[in-house]
Amino acid sequence: xxxxxxxxKSWKLIPKILSKEKTIESRWYKTKRTPWGKIKPGEVxxxxxxxELVTAKAMVKxxxxxxxxxxxxxxxxxxxxxxxxxIINKNPRTWGKxxxxxxxxxxxxxxxxxxxxxxxKRGFGTGAAWLTVPNVLKLKKLE
Numbered sequence: 001x002x003x004x005x006x007x008x009k010s011w012k013l014i015p016k017i018l019s020k021e022k023t024i025e026s027r028w029y030k031t032k033r034t035p036w037g038k039i040k041p042g043e044v045x046x047x048x049x050x051x052e053l054v055t056a057k058a059m060v061k062x063x064x065x066x067x068x069x070x071x072x073x074x075x076x077x078x079x080x081x082x083x084x085x086x087i088i089n090k091n092p093r094t095w096g097k098x099x100x101x102x103x104x105x106x107x108x109x110x111x112x113x114x115x116x117x118x119x120x121k122r123g124f125g126t127g128a129a130w131l132t133v134p135n136v137l138k139l140k141k142l143e
Contacts, residue, residue, distance in 0.1 A: 053116035
């Protein structure tokens with residue numbers, strides 16, 4: 001499978017992935033949803049900022065999944081992996097409603113996509129921030 005991670009542009013995370021400052025992509029959810037249970041080492045994640053083209057990719061080296069039952073669970077994840085995640089808000093006490101699930105994807109071999117491309121998200125839901133498909137190029141918008 002291949003994946004598209006849609007990023008918040010204001011956090012400026014794609015350059016941090018390419019510079020290897022950010023070596024872990026994280027997703028924090030209230031429910032189990034993609035990529036929970038659907039991403040494996042050796043698969044590729046393509047990255048794009050919301051409203052922009054796909055501009056980067058990296059391979060998944062390792063995946064960790066956590067169920068967050070208590071605030072201390074989230075704090076432990078942030079304390080252990082926060083630097084590599086480049087987490088913006090390092091204090092889970094200020095996050096509002098605590099997520100119940102966390103997926104960490106350890107990245108390797110980050111690269112710029114030679115020819116950036118737009119994707120067609122129809123069918124994934126308007127708010128989808130993660131897409132899992134057999135072939136990302138099938139999502140490529142035709143000009």
